[in-house]
Amino acid sequence: MKKYQHKQENRTGWVFVTPYLFYVAILFAVPLIWAFWLGCTDWNLMSLSWHWTGVRNLITALADPDVHKVFFNGLKYLVAIVPAVCFLSLGIASVLHNLPARVKGIFSVLFFVPYLTSGVATSVFVRYFFTYSSAFNKWLRAVWGLNIGWFTDPHVTFWVITGIIIWKVSGYYSLFIFASYEAVAPEVIEAAEIDGANRLQRFWKVIVPMIASSMQSVVILAVGLVYSIFTEPYLLTGGGPAKSTLSWQLLLYNTSFVRFKSGYGAIIAILLALCIFVTLRLVITVSDRHVESAE
Amino acid sequence: MVIVLAGSLLYAGGKQERSLSSGGTILTVDFWTAPNQGQYNFWDAIIQKFNAADVNVDGKTVQIKAQMMPETPSSEAGIQNALATNTIPALSTNINRGFAATLVASGRVYDLQDDQFFKDIVADRHMENFIGGWQIEKRQYVIPIYANAMGYHWNAVALRELGFVDRVPTTVDDIKTLIQNFQRLKNTRMKELGISHIFLRSELTRPELWWNRWYDFEMQYEAFSGGKGLVDGNRLLVDKAAAGKVFGFLGMFGDTIQLSEDLTAFNKKSPPYVVQITAPWDVSKYDAAGLKYGLDGDYVYGPPVVLKKGDIPYTFADAKGLVFYKGGKITAEMHKGAIAFIAWVYAKERNAQTDLAWLKTTGMLPMRGDTVDNPVFSAYIRDKKVLQDQAELVAHSVPAMANGAVSDILTALGEDGLCDYILTAAKNEPLSAPDAEPYVEKAVAGMKTAGSLR
Numbered sequence: 001m002k003k004y005q006h007k008q009e010n011r012t013g014w015v016f017v018t019p020y021l022f023y024v025a026i027l028f029a030v031p032l033i034w035a036f037w038l039g040c041t042d043w044n045l046m047s048l049s050w051h052w053t054g055v056r057n058l059i060t061a062l063a064d065p066d067v068h069k070v071f072f073n074g075l076k077y078l079v080a081i082v083p084a085v086c087f088l089s090l091g092i093a094s095v096l097h098n099l100p101a102r103v104k105g106i107f108s109v110l111f112f113v114p115y116l117t118s119g120v121a122t123s124v125f126v127r128y129f130f131t132y133s134s135a136f137n138k139w140l141r142a143v144w145g146l147n148i149g150w151f152t153d154p155h156v157t158f159w160v161i162t163g164i165i166i167w168k169v170s171g172y173y174s175l176f177i178f179a180s181y182e183a184v185a186p187e188v189i190e191a192a193e194i195d196g197a198n199r200l201q202r203f204w205k206v207i208v209p210m211i212a213s214s215m216q217s218v219v220i221l222a223v224g225l226v227y228s229i230f231t232e233p234y235l236l237t238g239g240g241p242a243k244s245t246l247s248w249q250l251l252l253y254n255t256s257f258v259r260f261k262s263g264y265g266a267i268i269a270i271l272l273a274l275c276i277f278v279t280l281r282l283v284i285t286v287s288d289r290h291v292e293s294a295e
Numbered sequence: 296m297v298i299v300l301a302g303s304l305l306y307a308g309g310k311q312e313r314s315l316s317s318g319g320t321i322l323t324v325d326f327w328t329a330p331n332q333g334q335y336n337f338w339d340a341i342i343q344k345f346n347a348a349d350v351n352v353d354g355k356t357v358q359i360k361a362q363m364m365p366e367t368p369s370s371e372a373g374i375q376n377a378l379a380t381n382t383i384p385a386l387s388t389n390i391n392r393g394f395a396a397t398l399v400a401s402g403r404v405y406d407l408q409d410d411q412f413f414k415d416i417v418a419d420r421h422m423e424n425f426i427g428g429w430q431i432e433k434r435q436y437v438i439p440i441y442a443n444a445m446g447y448h449w450n451a452v453a454l455r456e457l458g459f460v461d462r463v464p465t466t467v468d469d470i471k472t473l474i475q476n477f478q479r480l481k482n483t484r485m486k487e488l489g490i491s492h493i494f495l496r497s498e499l500t501r502p503e504l505w506w507n508r509w510y511d512f513e514m515q516y517e518a519f520s521g522g523k524g525l526v527d528g529n530r531l532l533v534d535k536a537a538a539g540k541v542f543g544f545l546g547m548f549g550d551t552i553q554l555s556e557d558l559t560a561f562n563k564k565s566p567p568y569v570v571q572i573t574a575p576w577d578v579s580k581y582d583a584a585g586l587k588y589g590l591d592g593d594y595v596y597g598p599p600v601v602l603k604k605g606d607i608p609y610t611f612a613d614a615k616g617l618v619f620y621k622g623g624k625i626t627a628e629m630h631k632g633a634i635a636f637i638a639w640v641y642a643k644e645r646n647a648q649t650d651l652a653w654l655k656t657t658g659m660l661p662m663r664g665d666t667v668d669n670p671v672f673s674a675y676i677r678d679k680k681v682l683q684d685q686a687e688l689v690a691h692s693v694p695a696m697a698n699g700a701v702s703d704i705l706t707a708l709g710e711d712g713l714c715d716y717i718l719t720a721a722k723n724e725p726l727s728a729p730d731a732e733p734y735v736e737k738a739v740a741g742m743k744t745a746g747s748l749r
Contacts, residue, residue: 044375044397044401045375045376045378045379046374046375046379046397046398046401046403047400047401047402047403048401048402048403048622127556127558128558128559130556131556131557131558131559132553132555132556132557132560133557133558133559133560133567147555149554149555150556151556152497152500152501152554152555152556234368237503238501238503238504239503240501240502240503240504241500241501241503243503246503253368254702256372257368257369257371257372257375258371258702259699259700259703260371260375260397260699262375
């Protein structure tokens with residue numbers, strides 16, 4: 001009887017799990033296996049014939065200066081974007097929380113607008129804003145004697161791209177934190193106030209630990225975002241100057257769809273997936289500890 | 296139910312023959328135009344006439360079905376995707392010679408060299424003198440549609456002040472004179488006009504923007520080398536002496552080159568520069584800005600600079616054409632239908648009108664040898680001096696190199712030589728260009744490695 005019940009439970013379990021297994025198989029396993037296969041060939045997706053190259057693409061990629069460059073650029077973007085996005089999102093959430101209730105909704109939408117703005121439109125605007133004859137540059141030259149190479153100086157260009165991305169997502173991510181912020185019970189804050197905690201202490205020692213899980217989500221989203229940077233360098237810099245803004249996705253695009261080395265591109269995509277996996281694993285492990293201790 | 300629905304959709308999508316209500320059979324041929332509304336409108340108008348003409352192939356009426364090619368995110372990537380998924384049309388436009396070389400190497404386009412309809416089109420559009428430049432691996436695969444011959448956009452007001460009243464500078468000596476005059480007037484008349492630099496070309500220091508080497512390096516290289524081309528198949532043809540002269544020519548501008556990007560400068564009546572590189576597609580922009588064309592106006596178009604008077608100003612052409620795909624779902628019958636369509640479009644009795652309609656709709660010059668002399672065109676461009684000046688260059692224009700590694704080769708040209716050279720030269724006074732030889736040697740070696748060239 002027990003055996004029959006166990007079998008019945010198993011069957012029910014499989015019925016519930018089957019749609020997800022199909023989902024994983026179709027959207028994850030099949031493309032992944034196909035990418036591995038493609039990465040072991042020299043196929044350009046167009047030719048009627050292709051050759052099996054085994055691990056040659058992988059060995060080439062590991063020694064490729066462009067892959068090294070995007071790896072380190074990825075780290076640079078991580079260091080610049082993730083903390084900035086987290087602090088800015090937290091700041092915006094804090095501002096929103098302290099606004100009068102009747103305008104909170106309007107301001108929440110306003111901070112969300114940059115995320116809805118097309119990356120193409122933003123890039124075109126930025127390009128014209130920083131063009132040599134723009135009013136802004138004329139003012140910089142006339143008043144401050146500054147002639148900045150916005151798209152020719154590698155350091156400046158990196159920060160232009162980084163600035164656009166931070167501006168674009170901070171408002172959106174702040175809404176996650178804002179939702180948690182609003183859920184913090186006023187009694188908890190009042191209790192801290194009665195215990196003598198000042199405004200700053202209440203914020204860092206009471207509110208931030210209580211919204212730590214939202215902060216963790218924002219960090220994870222920001223890490224994912226860093227590895228998907230494409231539109232801004234594609235439209236504004238082509239990855240330059242001196243490859244300072246070259247991103248994983250841009251290298252992947254150029255390799256697969258400009259140079260038509262799709263097999264090699266598949267290997268770069270796999271290396272990128274590996275990087276994302278390792279980075280996220282590290283971020284989750286470290287942040288889990290902080291979230292647990294905060295809670 | 297889903298499977299039945301999907302199956303019936305696939306069946307309907309894959310079936311290319313339908314019965315006419317009158318009893319005949321239709322052969323549907325898919326055709327992709329450039330992802331551009333103007334070009335789509337041009338082809339759509341032609342297709343309506345062709346479909347109404349009831350052209351028959353093997354007893355079936357050919358009907359062309361057109362759509363804009365997908366840009367995912369580029370049109371080449373859209374074609375690549377269609378080839379991979381067997382959804383490629385029988386023919387498409389918008390193919391440059393570099394991408395055509397990739398398609399040829401992949402065995403996905405038809406060789407047209409021995410086809411009578413191709414020979415007829417070449418003869419009827421008077422393309423004999425330049426069609427050789429379109430060969431890939433010594434065979435013909437592309438029917439050239441248009442050519443944007445690159446040249447210089449001169450600030451006519453500045454030119455007059457610098458002593459070029461009735462002609463644009465055309466030789467290296469002319470440029471030297473222009474630079475000397477500019478230096479002499481730099482702090483007086485040029486300053487009054489707000490002109491700070493001679494040459495606007497920020498892309499010269501940007502190797503990652505590899506396609507710009509077509510316009511700044513290759514345009515001058517073709518003019519200095521007599522239209523030799525840089526690469527043929529997997530052979531590096533580059534003439535080092537001519538390449539060195541191009542480096543030296545660009546370096547000669549010294550600190551009068553503006554290396555910061557200035558997108559809107561030439562949209563104004565009084566730009567702060569004397570010259571920039573231009574293409575015919577910019578004309579509509581200057582028309583919209585209300586600029587007057589001509590030496591007595593605001594701006595004027597000039598050919599690439601030649602070494603000495605009388606040399607032919609060969610130039611780079613941003614040119615595209617039409618190819619016929621093979622493999623996948625394309626049957627021999629569909630291919631015949633596609634040929635029947637193009638043979639009809641460019642038939643002797645209508646090809647000039649077709650190309651005139653193209654010029655009127657897109658503003659781009661058709662790739663044919665008689666745009667200057669043929670009365671069909673001269674009647675239209677008589678009052679359009681800018682088109683006349685550009686049309687003269689079409690027959691001397693060289694299309695992109697036929698090599699799938701064009702982006703790697705041109706990136707190496709910038710990265711390993713040209714861009715560093717310009718950065719060095721831009722620190723100097725004009726007319727004191729540094730020695731280009733080591734930079735050229737390095738660039739050539741880089742191009743060879745990047746493209747695995749012989």
